[in-house]
Amino acid sequence: MLTLYQFESCPFCWKVKALLHYAKIPYRIIEVNPMTSEELKPLGLKQVPVLVDDGEVIKESSVIVDYLNERYAKLPVTEDAAQWRTWVDQQLVFLLPPIIHKNFLTSWKTFGRVLRTSGFSPIKRCFVRLGGAVAMSRSAPKKAQARGISDAPAALQAAIRHWVDQGLAGRAFHGRDAPDLADLAVFAVLRATDGLVTIQLAEAASPGFAPWYAAMKTRTPSSASS
Structure with missing residues (x-):
């Protein structure tokens, strides 16, 4: 069975999970401590997501998605979908951290939500929540400033309008009758913040x-083993 090393709120991990779920590919999850990455040490790696398939180790979300699609999902690959995937990786994903980690309190609440399903012990959850909130509330605003993002909520809403107007263009999905790799990429990074202000x-x-987001959630029930 496939094994995915991930952290629940990582949007790049959700890019992988969205395809796994949509294609109904069974896999198991190993939740990684974002403060120490101790679970990745046997692999000699430090960043999620990491996929292990029968001993083969694949890293970096876009590489993993391409691997899964070529070997298992076999969704159509188009130039337009590829451009939207690049837009997600180079623009959309960077609008989320300065919103959900804009200050310590916001970041504390964010980590509190995502750690509920981590499987970590109460003490470990508290350690990760505190350390994560301190680190992200400091780094997220600085990284946003470095990228020229002065008003992340407004930028996110402009990005959503761009996706709906140009990506969906009046269709149910970018892939027309069914989601394609573009739909899954956009959905995935937003799904990572489900229940937070970003979705509102x-x-x-x-x-x-x-309607599009709800339809995508309906089509991507978890295929992870319990």
């Missing part, structure tokens, strides 16, 4: 977002 901002940005 997205829903307020365009009336076309909520």
Whole structure:
């Protein structure tokens, strides 16, 4: 069985999980401590996501998605979908951290939500939550500033309107009758923040977002083993 090393709120991990779920590919999860990455030490790696398939170790989300699609999912690969995937990796994903980690309190709440399903002990959850909130509330605003993001909520809403107007363009999905790799990429990074203010901002940005997002959630039930 495939094994995915991940952290629950990592949008790059969700890019992998969205395809696994949509294609109904069974896999097991190993939750990685984002403060120490101790679970990755046997592999000699430090960053998630990491996929292990019959001893083969694959890293970096886009590489993993391509591997899974070529070997298992076999969704159509188009130039337009590839461009949207690049847009997700180079623009959309960077609008989320300065919103969900804008200060210590916001980051504390974010980690509290995502750690509920981590399987960590109460003491470990508290350690990760505190350390994560301190680190992310410091780094997220600085990285946003370095990227020229001065108003992340407004930038996110503009990005959502761009996706709905140009990506969906009046269709149910970018892939028309069914989701394609573009739909899965956009959905995945937003799904990583499900239940947080980012989704509320997205829903307020365009009336076309909520039906698409709900449809994507319906089509991507977890295929992870318990």
